[in-house]
Amino acid sequence: MSIEAIVFDLDGVIIDTEEVWEQVRRAYVAEHGREFLPDSQDRMMGMSTGEWSAHLADEVGVPRTAPEVAADVLGRMAERYREALPLIPGSVETVRALGARYRLALASSSARILIDQVLETAGLTGAFEVTLSTEEVPRGKPAPDVYLEAVGKLGLTPGVCAAVEDSSNGLRSAAAAGLTVIAVPHGVYPPAADALAGATLVVNAITDVTPEVVLNLHR
Template identity: 60%
Template sequence: MFDLDGVLVDSEPVWEEVRRAFVAEHGGTWQPDTQARLMGMSTGEWAAYLHELGVRLEPDEIARGVVDRMAARYRDEVPLMPGAVETVRRLAEGRTLGLASSSPRRLIDVVLDAAGLAGCFAATVSTEEVERGKPAPDGYLEAARRMGLDPRGCVAVEDSSNGLRSAHAAGMRVIAVPHPRYPPAPDALALAWRVLPDLSALTPDLIR
């Protein structure tokens, strides 16, 4: 099971830039811990949180405006993580892959299509499609359900604190590939079965 943002796509800097600008333009105040708190939230959750920061729009308008800007950025370029395409294709040979992401469905589809990876995943889940976003386990549990798998037999690849907590709460064995700019909290990293320096270290032998 793969996460998307921060694992396959170096999108967290883009999300931060877009949401910071949106908050400033609409009367809100970005806090020192805002980016860390947003990572892993579902669309509805982060839109409500930005509203609490003082953005003078309703959460559904906030979500629509931010996602529109993200989609526009992705149309120019999808910032794939080094080795993302090769790693997914390598692991897809003889294995069933899934994806559980906090990104909206619209952006998941744009990224996977642009990267030519859509056919590598048996199921993809946006936390828009479940009750709770990360750190709750809902997205990972739904991905396993759609694939007909026991979550306890799955391995999840994550980068963020909330993502690591989510996959662990789902009962999955968790591999952490921390993002150098947004490292997970020590207590979340301690939940990982393995910590890897980058995707190139995620090999079929390790999964076996």
């Protein structure tokens, strides 16, 4: 079955922000006299805003409500993005090249305010027919909700869509939704082996995801 649309993740695929997220959230937690749990970083990669803010408030113990934690951290992230947007080399060109041949959507765990800011700064606001935040669906990644919603908004079925993902939860989400999964593993935060096993194709860099590569994907 040939691919008709490609659904991109944002963090770790188009922008290299996992380290920024970790720095901002660790500093925020430390300011409140707390520290990450051993698995906090891995668990929060792919979580929706409501989910990671609840984790920091309820499990890590930051003495703020989850909505307050979300507002605090998102404000700091937006400020970092205004200072410098850490685009992954070649990501914008890759999106544009794929968009010339395929329909595109974006399915991100970032908040809507951050998605819109990134796309505007990167000059990609019009590149995607559909952009979704996991804030806008019932469950964040690794649940399939955001991918199923994106595919539905395109008017397609998962079987004719590919996903480009980097993190364990993102890969699991796309695979659970039934998309053909292209993995671009993050060098600093590599995905778990079981999550990577769900990918049809594993590439070294986003620039390896060319229209020709997608054309030759087999389910």
